[in-house]
Amino acid sequence: MEIRHTTNPTDMRQYTTERLRSEFLMESLFVAGEMNMVYSHYDRVVTGGAIPTSSPVLLEDKETLKTDYFLERREVGIINIGANGKVMVDGEEYTLAKRDCLYVGLGNKEVTFHSVDPSEPAKFYFVSSLAHKNYPTKKIPIEDATPIKLGSDSQSNNRTIYQYIHNDGIQSCQLMLGMTLLEPNNMWNTMPAHLHDRRMEVYLYFDLDQDARVFHLMGEPSETRHLVVKNEQAVLSPPWSIHSGVGTNNYTFIWAMAGENYTFTDQDPVNMNDLK
Template sequence: MFEKTFYATHPEMMDGASQQDLRDRYLVSGLFRDREIVLTYSHGERFIIGGAVPGTGVLDLPRHSEPPSAAGHPLLERRELSVVNIGRGTGEVIVDGTAVTLDRYDALYVPMGTQDVRFSGEGARFYLLSVPAHAAFPLRRVTLDDAATMHRGSLETANARTIHQLILPHTVQSASLCLGLTRLEPGSVWNTMPPHIHERRSEIYLYFDLEDDGRVFHFMGQPEDLRHIVMGDEDVVISPPWSVHMGSGTRNYSFVWAMAGENLDYEDMDVLDVCQLR
């Protein structure tokens, strides 16, 4: 069921790692394939990271096939799920018989205990993130108009951006999943500056709205020993709790950020001085 499994890593595992090692450990690519659901599994917060591209057909969220103890059980038996439509076409998600329409940039929170999830919509591209949950909260569609919005940075520092908080306590209830969308203004390339770390949760970035020849240089590692991964359109990167996460692109772009852990407070982060980085 899972195309790849990513294991939790120690910061010392960055020492001496080749660029290919970094890509193998933290980069998730190839999620969005026509008429397929592609799922990967990360031991960091036990994230399931996936993509669904229904095309002219209908795709069903699979049931567990592994491990044997879970085989046949609904994938969301003890999990919550977020769905974000990053495609340019409208899509529909049917959750236990309830149909929800998602336009571009819309998100959907799907509660623990859901039995069946189906995806349709030519031109829709659904980004999927799921984590374990301890309670079921209401099904909820969230648009950019519903989200709490923050404007950060400036063109002078090349990081003017709008942050849309889609799944956070003041917008949508969840057990541990936090999610949002950030869009950079033309002329800006840095997605967060100054950078930060949050030891109490992992974070996942999906970079998109890039041209075919566009790239993002995603920086990670501990502040005193940074490394980078070169990423293309619709690539995903896993950021462990001990790692800085920030990126700079060849032009402006968008990214979906998702966090899970023991704290739902968006502001729970250790902000770093740029002079600390090396």
């Protein structure tokens, strides 16, 4: 597991593009037959990707976490972004089609990822945060997620937000997770921008063509920077940073949050005049 430390926003103003990418961009989460994870000191969030092929992949990293099993002190939200797959949780099987979500709570000892057809593997994306109590393991297909329509074609941000793990959906300790789908010919997300200094956030961009890119905007409102992001790459967003993006075409992204509170609407709007 790769480890990323927190960053002072004042220091970030001096970062080169290479340093900015090494601190915040996760470029290689998805490798066939492997599991790759990044441990962030922002709210101790673990972000990972797994592509099981001929053999299942076990959710485990005892050396980094110093626990007997991964979810001994944690919870995890999982979304499949590939072909059909299965997740086994302490012997119980959950089948996930593309864009289905599974929440697995504190105390479950063995979680393994499987592809239904190894020649067309599943791609499991997951985000894990610290937990203080057990909530039931629960699957929610995208059809049952809470949809919120936002934006307009005139602003190039016509999109649907699907909430999976949140106060009125799947219950968790502190993890919130959902997915945003932009309609064709719409490229902007989270603009006007906002902050939530009580929570960090992670964005995974996917459903992008090979040559398409998202320009992810981050940084303090008065000191913005950008990352050029490819398909199936993720970005760590500190609590003090905006998190917005514009693509060369429409795309889908998964957002996940963890931190001080459990209120999706806890956001501090940023006035457009304050963006620089």
